[in-house]
Amino acid sequence: MANLFCKTCGSLLRPRKTPYGNWMSCPDGHSQPEINQDGTVVIKNTPAKIVEVADDTNLLAVHDHPCKKCGHNKAELLEIMPFYSDEDNTFRMKCGKCGAIEQLEGKTT
Numbered sequence: 001m002a003n004l005f006c007k008t009c010g011s012l013l014r015p016r017k018t019p020y021g022n023w024m025s026c027p028d029g030h031s032q033p034e035i036n037q038d039g040t041v042v043i044k045n046t047p048a049k050i051v052e053v054a055d056d057t058n059l060l061a062v063h064d065h066p067c068k069k070c071g072h073n074k075a076e077l078l079e080i081m082p083f084y085s086d087e088d089n090t091f092r093m094k095c096g097k098c099g100a101i102e103q104l105e106g107k108t109t
């Protein structure tokens with residue numbers, strides 16, 4: 001393998017351990033996004049962190065409803081259709097944070 005140099009500053013790259021695997025990295029910490037070594041997975045701006053955020057926030061949880069379990073004040077409104085036509089629809093609030101489901105009392109119409 002030819003020597004690899006930092007694309008930013010030209011320093012000789014050194015092997016480095018990262019949480020994603022071992023790869024060559026600049027001693028000054030410049031990232032080398034184009035390097036793909038033998039079997040090493042190159043992480044290009046992984047969306048891992050973005051995914052975490054998306055998991056934590058339910059985009060459908062737009063209704064003001066304090067969760068009894070965790071105190072989060074936004075919940076998703078779930079409407080469950082009745083089995084029989086003479087029954088009212090059932091509404092439930094699903095916590096946007098912990099996912100706890102709470103059935104609403106009484107009629108909502």
Ligand SMILES: [Zn+2]
Nearest residue numbers: 006009026030
């Ligand atoms: Zn560098």
Ligand SMILES: [Zn+2]
Nearest residue numbers: 067070095098
């Ligand atoms: Zn909750």
